[in-house]
Structure formats: structure tokens, C-alpha cells
Amino acid sequence: MKKLKKVLVLIGLIVTFGGMSQAVSANEFNFSVTPVRPENQIGDSGYFNLQMAPGQSQVLTVTLTNSTEKTVVVEESIASATTNINGVIEYSPNKIKADKSLKYNISDYAKMPAEITLTPKSTQQVKVEVTMPNEPFSGVIAGGITFKEKGSDEASSKSKGISIQNKYAYVVALLMQQDPTPVAPDLKLMSVVPGQVNYRNVVNANLQNPNAGYLNQMYVQATVKGLSNTKLSYTVDKEMMQMAPNTNFDYPISIGEGKRIEAGKYQLEMTVYGQKSDNGKYTYKDAQGKEQKFDYQWQFTKEFTISGQTAKKLNAKDVTIKPEPWYKNWLIWAGIILVLLALFFLFFLLWKRRKDDEEDEIEGTETETLQSQIEAIKEQLKD
Structure with missing residues (x-):
């Protein structure tokens, strides 16, 4: 059940x-x-x-x-x-x-x-x-x-x-x-590593607020770009988030349903805004051209690497990824090649053995014929 x-x-x-x-x-x-x-x-x-x-x-x-x-x-x-x-x-x-x-x-x-x-x-x-x-x-x-x-x-x-x-x-x-005056928050990018959320592949950017103040109305823009494979690019933007004082959390960047995560080098580019304010000194324009102002802004850039072993483990656990067709599995092809090589080697051994037997038979026949001829010549000489 x-x-x-x-x-x-x-x-x-x-x-x-x-x-x-x-x-x-x-x-x-x-x-x-x-x-x-x-x-x-x-x-x-x-x-x-x-x-x-x-x-x-x-x-x-x-x-x-x-x-x-x-x-x-x-x-x-x-x-x-x-x-x-x-x-x-x-x-x-x-x-x-x-x-x-x-x-x-x-x-x-x-x-x-x-x-x-x-x-x-x-x-x-x-x-x-x-x-x-x-x-x-x-x-x-x-x-x-x-x-x-x-x-x-x-x-x-x-x-x-x-x-x-x-x-x-x-x-x-x-x-x-002890003092009701708010403490300004801070933000640090602690790590960028591949992982999973609900059995789906993501890249987790761990963000930390190390100060004893709330970070309100967070707006995060994050993009992961492939350096080994420049065709790869994943973007996730999210707004109206919040962080408690002295906490951290993983900001997940999805690579998409059914997509395999690839091994290689990547780069994260992230901009985080905090605390909306009419007098904020940091301005962001959304897709409709509407401006939003914030009191805080942080920008991060970080390179990271995903190993082949890690990519393989994550892809095997991702429930949205369909198994690869058998003809794309190199292990199957390797097995087929090994079987064919073994059959060829066995065929070669049988062929060589048969050839050797035939040569031995011919050589024995020729030897017997020569021996008979010698015996016949000896009999003629006696006569």
C-alpha cells in the first residue's frame, strides 16, 4: 500500500x-x-x-x-x-x-x-x-x-x-x-551543488543570511550556464521570499522535467534583491517594463563542476526521466561486441583445428604413398 x-x-x-x-x-x-x-x-x-x-x-x-x-x-x-x-x-x-x-x-x-x-x-x-x-x-x-x-x-x-x-x-x-532598531540583513552564496527536489534534478544554490535581521521581500534571479556544453542554460526567478535571521536555505534551479543533468563545468549567475521600498536605490524592471525598487541587492557568480558519477546517480533517481533506448546504452553495445568477438575467436579456433587436421591427414597420406613407392623400388631392385 x-x-x-x-x-x-x-x-x-x-x-x-x-x-x-x-x-x-x-x-x-x-x-x-x-x-x-x-x-x-x-x-x-x-x-x-x-x-x-x-x-x-x-x-x-x-x-x-x-x-x-x-x-x-x-x-x-x-x-x-x-x-x-x-x-x-x-x-x-x-x-x-x-x-x-x-x-x-x-x-x-x-x-x-x-x-x-x-x-x-x-x-x-x-x-x-x-x-x-x-x-x-x-x-x-x-x-x-x-x-x-x-x-x-x-x-x-x-x-x-x-x-x-x-x-x-x-x-x-x-x-x-534588546534594541527595537532593525538590523540590516546580509546575504552570502555558500555553495552551488547538484541535487534533487521531489526526485527531480536541480542545482541548489545555498544562500545564507548571517545577520540577526530579517530579509524580507526577496526577489531572486538565477541562471546556470554550461561551460563545457555552452548550449545548456537553466533560469529560475522567484519573488516574495523571506529569510529568518541567521539561517540558510537551498534555492533550487530546475533543469526541466525529463531532462538529464550532464557532467561538466557550469557557472551560476545570481542577482538577489531585498526589501521593496519607494526610495530604494536598486531598481529592477520586469518583463512588462514596470520598475520595482529595493533597499538591498547582492550579485553572485560561481563556477562549479558536476562529475559523471554524480550525474549518473541523479539521473537514475529522477522520476521524470525515461530510460534510454537499448540501442543508446553503451553497455549493451559493449556486450554485443564482446559476444561477437568471442564467437569469431571460437570460429577461428575451430577453423584452424580443422585445417590442421586436414593438413595432417594429407601429410600422412603423402608419407604412406612415398613409403609404398620406396618399397616397390626395393622389390624391383631385388629382382
Whole structure:
């Protein structure tokens, strides 16, 4: 039976530094989540955005309400903000590795119970203890608090041999900073390597924001050109992406459905714009000639090589690539040639053996004839 895991994360409060979107409908939940804004809250936001002094500790409050007739157990966790492959910030726990530039992981500076039990028709307050690092720093420590009903990911539905698993969670963003003045983001190109997304060949350009500031409204223009084969060129442009502070992510450049990735040398050319602004000093014109202005711009050029072994492995795993016809497979041709050579060699051995036998037979016959003649001559001489 095929299994398909469908993850549905309903985010109660989603943060974009300098702006946010409110909760969507939460009909799938058996409980609700309401953060209680403290006095040191920055702005009138629906998530925690705290201004704290070095070494300061405080307790935050989140109200959980169970409006159902059954007992609900809620699991709770805290995770540092990350950026996923789509250029979307995630505030819930995931498998994305922390970036090397992350000095303060919010999970080390915030504590809360692992789970809480809500009796039917009840309300409880969850206490979250947060502590600001002792040393002064500029920027923001970003993360999120996740609330998930225990066992909610165990319920699944089955249809036509496909198992669909649903997960629902509230995520409340948690930001901590000592100075509300935003820190400018930065961008670095860390690596360019071939890879796969959903079993399809891509070239991954890893981008890093090593600063403790959000990079908003990213617009990326990226082109990979073949140097060994100048006919190869792949371009992927994408806008309205975002990066969390001190994170990195792979920007995938697709080579196209059904296309084989070739071994050889390549060059990546990339331009990244950030933070739209009417007064931005960097201007981009789209295909319709409309101008967009940005506060930030980065340009990267990097050469890289794809080995034959790597290309072979990736092509074998790409689900969109059809197997090559047998007559294009050099291994088959090599096998055919080897078989023909073996047959020719065997034929030659049989032919040579037969020829040698015939020569031996002729030589033996001639010897017998000569011997008979000699014997006849001897008899005549006797007479």
C-alpha cells in the first residue's frame, strides 16, 4: 500500500518582521490559543515581540481553551526560526539544521511544560519562561511556540491504496531583542551543488543570511550556464521570499522535467534583491517594463563542476526521466561486441583445428604413398 503523508500546519499567528497575518479558520482544532501580550511588547502585534534588557527574565502567558466535551492533551514545544526551500520562514520544529551563524538559539533561552491536559469546557494558562542573553547584542532572536493536540498526527484516512496523514498545530511566533532598531540583513552564496527536489534534478544554490535581521521581500534571479556544453542554460526567478535571521536555505534551479543533468563545468549567475521600498536605490524592471525598487541587492557568480558519477546517480533517481533506448546504452553495445568477438575467436579456433587436421591427414597420406613407392623400388631392385 502506498503511503502519502500530507502535513497541514494551521498557523495561528504568523510573523513577518514588520508585519504579520492573523489566524485562519481553526475548525480542525479541539482547542484555541491566545497569547497574552506583556507590557514590554513591541507594537500591537498578535505574537510575542519583546524588548528586554541583557540578562532579563520574565514569564509569558498563553491561554488555551478547550470548548469540546472531551479531554484534550496539548503538546508544547519551542524552536528557533528557520527558512525552508521555498523561501518561507518556519517557526515550528523541523529537520532543518541550524545555521553556523546562529549564536542564540531561542530554544536555549525559553522554557515551558512539554504538555498540558485540558479538561472538557475548560481554560488554562501556560507559562513560558524566557531569558535574554547576558551580553549586549543587536538584532533579533527569532523562534516560535508550537501547540499540537497529542495523537493528532495518528489519525489518517485511506482511499484507493493511499494513506493520508493530517497534522494540525498552532504556532505563535516569539521574538526577543534588546534594541527595537532593525538590523540590516546580509546575504552570502555558500555553495552551488547538484541535487534533487521531489526526485527531480536541480542545482541548489545555498544562500545564507548571517545577520540577526530579517530579509524580507526577496526577489531572486538565477541562471546556470554550461561551460563545457555552452548550449545548456537553466533560469529560475522567484519573488516574495523571506529569510529568518541567521539561517540558510537551498534555492533550487530546475533543469526541466525529463531532462538529464550532464557532467561538466557550469557557472551560476545570481542577482538577489531585498526589501521593496519607494526610495530604494536598486531598481529592477520586469518583463512588462514596470520598475520595482529595493533597499538591498547582492550579485553572485560561481563556477562549479558536476562529475559523471554524480550525474549518473541523479539521473537514475529522477522520476521524470525515461530510460534510454537499448540501442543508446553503451553497455549493451559493449556486450554485443564482446559476444561477437568471442564467437569469431571460437570460429577461428575451430577453423584452424580443422585445417590442421586436414593438413595432417594429407601429410600422412603423402608419407604412406612415398613409403609404398620406396618399397616397390626395393622389390624391383631385388629382382
